[in-house]
Amino acid sequence: MANPDRFLSITKPITHVIFDMDGLLLDTxxxxxxxxxxxxxxxxxxxxxxxxxxxxxxxxxxxxxxxxxxxxxxxxxxxxxxxxxxxxxxxxxxxxSELMPGAGRLMRHLHAKGIPICLATSSHKRHFEVKTQRHRELFSLLHHVVLGDDFEVKHGKPSPDIFLAAAKRFEDGQIDPCNILVFEDSPSGVLAEALNNVVSCLNIDELEYDVELINVWWLGLLLWSLIQGWIKVFRSYRIRF
Known part of the structure; x- marks a missing residue:
């Protein structure tokens, strides 16, 4: 089994970013x-x-x-x-569909800093077009978009198909997966509005070969979300972290 420490930690500079869309960028x-x-x-x-x-x-x-x-x-x-x-x-x-709070600001900031950003969403083309029709300017900042009905996406999340397709379409060619940051609001969606949205480093390369690692990532995402939730509770009682 792959080393989960390598998977869950960010040890290299982030050079590229992949966004989920529903519930993360758009309130759909x-x-x-x-x-x-x-x-x-x-x-x-x-x-x-x-x-x-x-x-x-x-x-x-x-x-x-x-x-x-x-x-x-x-x-x-x-x-x-x-x-x-x-x-x-x-x-x-x-x-x-409205933008989620802070979504536009984050996308524009990354684009202004020269960090290539793309979208990996399970939405198919017809729904993507109507969801984003009020936000064309913002979504034009994306380097590329991979949709749920893309020919390379054989299986939905938590299969890594969509992330693998998104990662390899950056114009920089082969990118070290540890340099890619994936913004995903849920493990295949999980926890959604209940806890904070989570930023995770998804080791795309290893996911292709190690199914167990998928579960490690989802578990790590869940645990991190729970930790963030408890921190919010403790802070409400003025306990410092």
């Missing part, structure tokens, strides 16, 4: 939740956070299968039909 998760609640309401069901966690970061059809299966509506609604039923509602809501 609330729209998905709203639409899913509407659909479940037709069957007297409600949307459970545990189901959301399993769906986050997955490709559309995979997430849809989890949704209809975990909520117990698969006998009434197929995953494919769920995607069709939700589409008009999402198309109406996504153009209203």
């Amino acid at each position: 998760e609330k729209f998905c939740n709203e639409v899913q609640e509407i659909i479940l309401g037709r069957y007297n069901k409600s949307f459970d956070w545990n189901v959301k966690v399993k769906m986050l970061g997955k490709k559309a059809l995979e997430a849809a299968r989890i949704f209809v299966g975990e909520t117990g509506i698969s006998e009434f609604l197929s995953a494919e039909q769920f995607l069709i039923d939700r589409e008009d509602m999402l198309q109406a809501l996504f153009p209203k």
Whole structure:
């Protein structure tokens, strides 16, 4: 197994940055939740956070299968039909997407400092276009964008496919993975709004060969989020760190 210390620590200068999008740069998760609640309401069901966690970061059809299966509506609604039923509602809501606090400032700062930035999002092209239509200028700062329906992304997160594709498309050629910083708000999404967004150094190269390392990273991300949450609690009681 790869050395997790190497994986979780940042020991080299950061030269390139990869961003996730939904819930990190754009406040879009609330729209998905709203639409899913509407659909479940037709069957007297409600949307459970545990189901959301399993769906986050997955490709559309995979997430849809989890949704209809975990909520117990698969006998009434197929995953494919769920995607069709939700589409008009999402198309109406996504153009209203707002930037998450500080997202624009961070992207502009990195761009101004000459640090190449790119996007690795599970959103497919059609949704990406409507989500970002009010923020074209900001997203034009990205060196490139890798979407969930990209030909190189065979599997959704936590598979490293999307990060591997994003990393190799920087014009600098082969980049040491330890020089790449990945901004991801959740392990395949996890913890989302409950705790602070997390900045992690994702060792992309090793992820391609070591499946166990994926779990190490998600576990490290979870533990770091919990630590940050407790620090906030202690600070509220004026305990210094």
